[in-house]
Amino acid sequence: MATKKIKYLVIGNSAGGIGCVEGIRRVDRKGSIAVVSDEKYHTYSRPLITHLIEGDVDRRGMDFRPRTFYKGHGVEPYLGYRARDLDTDRRSVRLVSTNGGDRHTLRFEKLLIATGGKPFIPPMEGLDLDGVTPMINLDQSVEVKNKLNRVRHAVVLGAGLIGTKTAQALSHQVEKVTMVELADRILSPVTDSVSSNMAADAFRRNGVQVLLGNTVTEIRGDSKGRVSEVLLKDGTLLPCELFVVAIGVRPRTEILEGTEVVLANMKIGGGVDVDINMRTNLEGIYACGDCAHAHDFITGGMRLLPLWPNAYIGGRIAGMNMAGSTYQHRWATNMNSVDFFGFPMVSAGFMLKPDKKGFEEITRRESVRYSKVILKDDVIQGLIMAGDVDRAGIYLGLMREKVKTTSFKNELLTDEFAVVHLPLEVKEKIKKPIMEIE
């Protein structure tokens, strides 16, 4: 078994891992880098797995970076290897090929844990049936795509970001799609009730059945071991040839079991406990993305934010810091952007006005368009734009910079709102390029 010394070891080949490589190379052109992933593929855009099913993106279109990426960045890729036996004292990890046989031991100076998430699947009868799957990686989307010809009716459990995107994709491919959600509205973490209803209407208009306040309690199969129907909590039976479980993801931290790296309490979802520089409690070991916590610039606290931009920027900042910089990751909050059947929707920060002193809410509502800001002492802390998302980023900038909107609060959601109305120093800053990570 070969032992090899590497300066930077990156476990994870998705947004966080790639961000880390690019961050390291901003600072250190030469130090050796190894990227490890148990998926055997060139880095791909995980949020596009549902687009592969929908058919608007092909396999090559899923490449997150050009195929020359690893070579061009001086990276030794170990793709299709599972990392295990992490020894944080000896600074070593064992890599075992996922198709058996091949093993390596890597010794490292700096380590990034960017292992992402794993699907949360509640115990349920029938999970092992053919045609039952989570939807968080390429293999799962390819498998679903290959089975579409025998699917007439698909059921998606969970109407969060993955569930809704899966339902949208399937609606273009199969006869009937039903989305089942336990909450009283779809996309509850990233909407309020008005915007959620507008999104749900977009689904219904496009033939997707939306069932709220309900869940699947049992999966039933046919004699060939294939899923044939699911039983709902209210007793309804839904025939289906495909059942996607998309309730949520949990941090994937198995690699850290038995090490001294501190994890956050399971009451707040677990995940690697990091500081604002993406450092864990152990010198030289960093974490980012879905497996770790991040600083929320709205709440000021650390929390799980399993979102692509948070993973990439967290990884990039971790990478620069692993190479000697001291940047802070101040770009994370609950921040989402989606488009359902041509109905665009973005949101950031608080979705619902906290029931505390100093908070207020301004809304604007038209038939196909809705916007809302939540203010705390005239500083924007929540944003929803549905139906029209033009220039949404200006609001996000005001949120990040904690700009007092007192002098232009009444114009915030009008058509006239623009950079020109902002206080002089804010306006001048917006007109200039962003030269440094802030």
Added chain:
Amino acid sequence: MKRIYAVEEVCIGCHLCEIYCQVEHSGSRNIIKTFKDEVPPPSRITVEEEGPVSFALQCRHCPEPYCAYACIAGAIYQDEQTGEIIQDSDKCVGCWTCVLSCTKGAVRADTRGPRKAAKCDLCPGREIPACVEMCPNDALRIVDEEF
């Protein structure tokens, strides 16, 4: 790299830069056909006005491009040679994460066909971008600077 700067003092708010940006990014690149026969593309430059103050704003080609960092498709990247921030429409899936991430409001939505983000591309193939060339009062200047 090339970067466009607006000179607020001499901008007369005529919006011609927006018009010529649309023409340049239209199918025909002909002003009459663009507005008569086609659905005009969104302008990638925006003239903002308040009383006598006006200026044009477009992608600043930030050396720290949060739009690129946020892109879920790997469709936005910095060109290593020129420093420009390139948006690859073929890779774009129209999720609008860049629209939310650009704090300058400089990424727009092109909803003419398959939904795509659209931002200033400094007019590839032209020595001087259309907005700069057509500005009647020299309120847009192209500057070559380090990146």
